[in-house]
Amino acid sequence: MRTLAFGAAVVALLLSAPVALAHQGNPHYRSLVTSVTPAVKGVDVSVLNFDDRLLMHNTSGQDITILDYQNKPYAQLLKDGTVQVNTNSEAYYLNEDRLGETSVPKGLGSEPKWKQLSRSSRFEWHDHRAHWMGKSDPPNLKDKSVKTKIDNWTVPIQVAGDKGTIAGTLTWVPLDEGGLPVGAIFAFAALLIALSIAVFIIRRRRADGDGDGGGDGGAPQKKKEVVEAW
Incomplete structure (x- = not known):
């Protein structure tokens, strides 16, 4: 037995390994947060795994709302540390897949339906605005051996009800050919x-x-x- x-257990590891790799970012791309406005002390946003996910940590004592692709509430990091996500937001489903191909249920309510995730003051999510969505190369990537800026990106937020933005850049970075694939x-x-x-x-x-x-x-x-x- x-x-x-x-x-x-070993078979499970073998099957899960490629899935885990598939959810990693693309090492050729570097997504970088350049600013968060309004500038509030205690709000930190960074990119995980090259271009894969954004991580927000809120210790500002203010409620922060992250808006989805339709500028509707997607997630909240409340001042008491509560982290919750709106299951009536299309982003709740689209963010499960890197290419946004996950099906979205029909008839989502217009009012937020909050699902509490934790009380850690930290939330990480895959945001399609912060990485290249195309299956082919970006049109402005002419030479893969040259570091190339692909785009500027923004994610709208609200801090204590005031409009704000997470802003960043996406850059193509050639890899050392001697690296292990x-x-x-x-x-x-x-x-x-x-x-x-x-x-x-x-x-x-x-x-x-x-x-x-x-x-x-x-x-x-x-x-x-x-x-x-x-």
């Missing part, structure tokens, strides 16, 4: 997992073998002790 459970990294990880399985099975068989030998070896030992007694 232990071997079966271990094998199932993501596919090779995953292949190496899979190899390590396979080796771990092999080691586990070998040790398991040896342990089972030692157990069988121990049971048979008891009698000869006892016989030897009787002969020495004579």
